[in-house]
Every structure is written in C-alpha cells, then in structure tokens.
Amino acid sequence: MKNIQFALWKKYCLLVYLVAVFSISAASAQQEPTGIFLTWKEDPLTSMVVDWHLESSTSEVLHVQEQGTDTWAQHQSEVNPFPHSERKIHRVALSGLKPGTSYSIKFGDRNKEYYFNTMPADIAKESIRIAIGGDSMHDQAFMEKTNTQVAKFDPHFAVIGGDLAYANGDSTNVGRWYQWFDAVKNTLIREDGRIIPLILGIGNHEVRKAVFEEGEEIIFNDENRAKMSPFYYGLFAFPGQPGYGVLDFGKYFSFFLLDSDHSNPIIGPQTDWFKRELSIRDDVTQIITMHHVPAYPSVRDFNGTTQARVREHWLPLIEKAGVKLVFENHDHAYKRTFPIKNNQVDKDGVVFIGDGSWGTRPREVHDPETTWYLDKAISIRAFTLVTLQGSSFNIISVDEDGNVIDSYPPNPLLK
Ligand SMILES: [Fe+2]
Numbered sequence: 001m002k003n004i005q006f007a008l009w010k011k012y013c014l015l016v017y018l019v020a021v022f023s024i025s026a027a028s029a030q031q032e033p034t035g036i037f038l039t040w041k042e043d044p045l046t047s048m049v050v051d052w053h054l055e056s057s058t059s060e061v062l063h064v065q066e067q068g069t070d071t072w073a074q075h076q077s078e079v080n081p082f083p084h085s086e087r088k089i090h091r092v093a094l095s096g097l098k099p100g101t102s103y104s105i106k107f108g109d110r111n112k113e114y115y116f117n118t119m120p121a122d123i124a125k126e127s128i129r130i131a132i133g134g135d136s137m138h139d140q141a142f143m144e145k146t147n148t149q150v151a152k153f154d155p156h157f158a159v160i161g162g163d164l165a166y167a168n169g170d171s172t173n174v175g176r177w178y179q180w181f182d183a184v185k186n187t188l189i190r191e192d193g194r195i196i197p198l199i200l201g202i203g204n205h206e207v208r209k210a211v212f213e214e215g216e217e218i219i220f221n222d223e224n225r226a227k228m229s230p231f232y233y234g235l236f237a238f239p240g241q242p243g244y245g246v247l248d249f250g251k252y253f254s255f256f257l258l259d260s261d262h263s264n265p266i267i268g269p270q271t272d273w274f275k276r277e278l279s280i281r282d283d284v285t286q287i288i289t290m291h292h293v294p295a296y297p298s299v300r301d302f303n304g305t306t307q308a309r310v311r312e313h314w315l316p317l318i319e320k321a322g323v324k325l326v327f328e329n330h331d332h333a334y335k336r337t338f339p340i341k342n343n344q345v346d347k348d349g350v351v352f353i354g355d356g357s358w359g360t361r362p363r364e365v366h367d368p369e370t371t372w373y374l375d376k377a378i379s380i381r382a383f384t385l386v387t388l389q390g391s392s393f394n395i396i397s398v399d400e401d402g403n404v405i406d407s408y409p410p411n412p413l414l415k
Contacts, residue, residue, distance in 0.1 A: 031055065033107055034087060035181035036114070036189065038197040041238040044119040044157070045099040045250050048197070049237040050092045052107045053082060053181065060108035062092040067102040067115065083234035084171035091237065099250075114193045119156060123252050123285075124390050129153060131196075133383035134161035134203070134292065134329025135356035140179040143359035145400045146383055147187035151196065152402065153385050158188065158196055159255070160358060161329040162203025162262070162292035169208030169229045177231055183359075201257045202243055203292040203330060203356075206232040225263040232263075244270055246277055252285045253388060258314065260293040266309045274314065278321040285391050287323050289314075294328035298335035298355045298377040299363045311343065318350055325386070325393060329356030332363045334382040334397060336406055337373045345372070351408060353395065357381045376406050 035053035050062055062075045077090035090107075097103065099121035104113050120126055131150040137143040150158055165180035167173035188196045206229045212218055222241045226233045232243070239245030243259045256274070264270045281287060294300070295310040318326060319341055333355050341349030352373075357380060365377035381400040386393060397406040 032110065032112075033090075033185075034178070036107075036185050036195060037181065037236075038116055038195050039199060039236060039238050040197065040247055041093065041240065042095060043248060043250065044197075045121060046097045046118060047093070047095045048097065048103070048116055048118065050094065050105060050116075051237070052077075052090050053087050054090060055086060055088070057088045060090055062090075063106040064094065065104045066098065067104055072106075081234065083230040084174045085177075089235065093237070112193075114189065114195050116195050116197065117156070119249055122250065123388055127387050127389035128253075129155045130386045130388070131155040131158040131383050132161070132290070132327050132353075132386055133159075133356070133358035134201070134327070134354060135163040135332055135360045136160045136358040137165050137176070137180050137183065138360045140183050140359075142361075142381060142400070143180070143183045144187045146358050146381055147183060149398055149400060149402050150383055151188060151190055153398070154190070154194075155196060155385065157199060158383075159199045159201070159290065159327070161201040161257075161290045161327055161354075161356070163205040163329065163356060163360075164200060164203070165231070166205045167231055168205055169211075169231060171230070174231075177235070199238065199247065199255065199257065200232075200236055201290055201292060201329075202229065202232050202259050202262050204262055207262045220264055220268075229263050242270075244273070248281075248284070251283060254281050254284045254287045256287065256289040258289065258291040260291040260310055261306045262292065266306070266313050271313050271317075275317050278317055281321070286388055286393065287321060288325045288327065288386070289318060289323055290327040290329075292329045292356075294331055294335075294352065294355055295326075296328070296335075296337045296340065296352045296373045297331050298333045298365045298374060299331035315343075315350070323350055325395070326350055326352050327384070328352055328354035331355035332357050332360040333365045333377060333379050334399075334405065335365065335377045336375050336397070336408060338375045340373060353384055353397070353408075358383055378405060380405065 033052035037051040039049050059077050063072045065072045075092040080089040082089050097118050102117050104115045165176040167176040211227050243263045246256045248254050293306040335355045337352040338345040339349035339351050362379040365379050368374040368377050382397050384395050384397045386395050395408050396404050399405050
C-alpha cells in the first residue's frame with residue numbers, strides 16, 4: 001500500500017514539475033521585447049546596432065538573414081543594464097553588411113520577423129530621405145502622432161535632436177522612457193516590419209544638474225557625464241561618450257551631433273574636436289550638423305548665453321566647412337531662417353531649420369516680419385524631411401496632420 005502511495009506521490013510531483021517548467025518556458029518564449037531600437041555607431045552603409053529590451057538578463061540570439069538568401073546567421077546578444085530599471089538592453093552590433101541591402105531579423109526564439117535596410121552605396125543616382133526634428137515627448141500621444149506622419153514618408157532613418165523623453169536624467173522618471181520606447185515601437189516600425197533607425201542628440205531634458213553639490217565645479221569626464229545623464233549614455237550606442245559625434249555615410253554624407261552646453265561645454269575640447277573633424281572632411285559631398293539650443297531662435301531670446309556661444313564658437317567653423325543646412329531644436333515651434341553668413345542674410349550662407357516641435361506643446365513665435373533672420377516661423381508640431389541626392393538637397397516640413405507647411409529651396413508646387 002505504501003509503495004502505491006509513494007508511486008502516486010512521485011507521479012504528482014513530476015506533474016507539478018512539468019507544469020511549472022512548461023509555464024516558465026511558455027512565459028519566457030512569449031515575452032515580446034518591451035523596446036526595439038536600431039541605430040549606428042559605424043558606417044551606416046555596412047553596419048547596424050540592434051537593441052531589444054527584455055526583463056531577462058539571459059543572453060539571446062539575434063537571427064539575421066540577408067533577404068533573397070535562405071540562410072540565417074546567429075549573433076549572441078551583449079546584455080547591458082537599462083538605467084534605473086529591471087529591464088535589460090540586449091544588443092548586437094552588426095558589421096560587414098552589404099550597402100543598400102535588406103536584412104530580416106528575429107529576436108531569440110520569437111517567430112515574428114522584422115527587417116532593416118543598410119544605407120545605399122552612393123547617392124549619385126538615388127536619393128535618401130531623412131526625417132529630422134527635436135523635442136519628441138511632452139506627451140506620448142503627440143510623439144506617436146508625428147511619428148505616424150514620419151513613417152508614411154518611409155525615411156531611410158530619423159533624427160531627434162535632444163529633449164527626448166523629458167526624463168531630466170531622473171531615476172524616478174524611468175516610466176517616461178518606457179513610454180518613449182513604446183511610441184517608437186508602436187509607430188516607427190512600418191506595417192511590413194521595417195524598423196526605422198534613429199539617431200539621437202542630447203538636450204537639456206536629458207540632464208540632471210542636481211547630482212552635484214551647490215557651487216561644486218563640474219569636471220566633464222565620462223563618469224560625471226553618465227551621472228548627469230544616465231539614460232542618454234546608458235540607453236543608446238551612438239554617440240555614447242563623450243556625448244557628441246559624427247557618422248560618416250561612406251564619402252557622400254557626414255552627420256555631426258553636438259552637445260550645446262548640456263553634458264559638455266561648448267567651449268573647450270568639444271569645439272576643438274569639431275574643428276578638427278570638419279577639417280578632415282573636405283572630400284565629403286554633403287555635411288549636416290545638429291545641436292539642441294538654437295543659434296537663431298524662433299521663440300527664445302536671441303541674446304541668450306548658449307545661443308550666443310553657438311554663434312560665436314561653432315558657426316564660423318560651419319561656414320568655413322561649406323555646410324548649407326544646420327538643424328536646431330529646443331524652442332518648441334517650427335522655423336526656417338534665411339541663408340545666413342557672418343551673422344547676416346547672405347545667399348551663400350547656412351540655413352537653420354528646427355525648432356524642436358516633434359512632440360511638444362508649441363510656443364508663440366517671434367514675428368518673421370520683424371525678426372531679421374526668420375523666413376518662416378509657425379507655432380505648430382512638425383518635422384522636416386530632408387532629401388539628399390548627389391551634392392543637392394531639398395527639404396519639406398510636415399505638421400502632425402501630414403500637411404506640408406514649408407519647403408526649401410522654394411518649390412512653387414507647394415506654395
Ligand atoms: Fe530643450
């Protein structure tokens with residue numbers, strides 16, 4: 001009798017064990033990534049950094065297949081902490097890819113397929129489209145509405161130039177980053193599974209100055225920058241430390257991201273770096289630069305300290321390098337300046353476009369009729385679509401409802 005009871009007990013235990021194992025594996029197999037994020041830190045013609053966020057810290061495999069072939073390659077994820085969160089960032093940095101090629105990807109054991117495109121080998125004959133703006137999320141609904149318009153234009157990639165989740169580097173605001181990644185996942189992955197890569201700049205709302213004592217002199221090193229801005233440095237592969245950087249798209253395009261007095265001073269090593277890096281790109285066909293605080297503000301005071309520093313320290317370098325387009329943010333409105341050189345309107349000058357109204361509540365703008373540098377300023381949520389081909393460019397700017405609100409060079413068909 002005892003033997004029978006013991007045998008039944010063993011069967012019961014086995015059953016409980018099997019149910020538990022099945023439940024755990026089913027749950028982990030079903031867990032979709034909470035965030036999916038693509039960017040670059042090397043040449044976008046041949047590389048891609050793929051991030052997916054999970055609760056699990058167990059490394060997973062990224063399955064990658066060049067479309068049109070029938071073999072899948074496996075890449076093991078590096079697992080990094082998601083700052084101030086139980087989540088983990090699973091990351092694979094792919095290199096040695098073919099330009100202008102589509103790659104399917106699958107995360108771990110999940111069946112769902114996504115894909116991305118590497119950038120084309122050259123843009124002499126085919127154009128590329130870049131969606132650019134800033135100040136993305138006062139409100140997740142605002143961000144998703146603009147993202148939806150961005151995705152309709154099927155840009156090769158998108159750029160948001162600072163003030164991303166408005167988390168202010170504060171651990172208690174980690175939920176705002178969850179919302180931000182939700183917005184990206186909900187609206188910057190197209191219906192056919194194509195993930196739109198993102199390049200992200202730093203703004204004042206990425207930074208928490210309160211981590212230092214009152215009156216303490218801030219030393220700008222990696223440790224202090226990460227302390228001031230844990231999410232910006234912890235979440236994204238590019239630019240990483242020291243918070244500014246340049247991406248070279250072969251020899252046809254270089255994109256500079258600068259830090260306008262947020263986790264790096266304008267004056268000092270950053271400007272030295274900028275000058276040096278611009279000077280060695282004489283042979284690059286097109287260069288665009290971006291920073292957060294506008295040299296030519298549509299809302300704020302022209303004589304503000306940071307605005308003046310950008311004009312004094314960066315604009316001479318930008319003009320000398322022959323840059324024609326600069327993107328600025330921070331003011332929560334749409335603006336485009338006249339071409340400007342030496343701080344006056346000049347047809348051979350630089351056009352400044354922004355001003356950070358991707359997903360913010362718009363502010364009242366200076367009147368273009370009485371503001372010498374503004375050709376256009378509108379209190380509206382918008383982004384700009386830049387098209388580059390060969391050595392030429394054009395832009396249209398689009399509001400959150402999909403209306404084209406501006407174009408440059410002027411397009412008579414859009415007037
Ligand atoms: Fe800002």
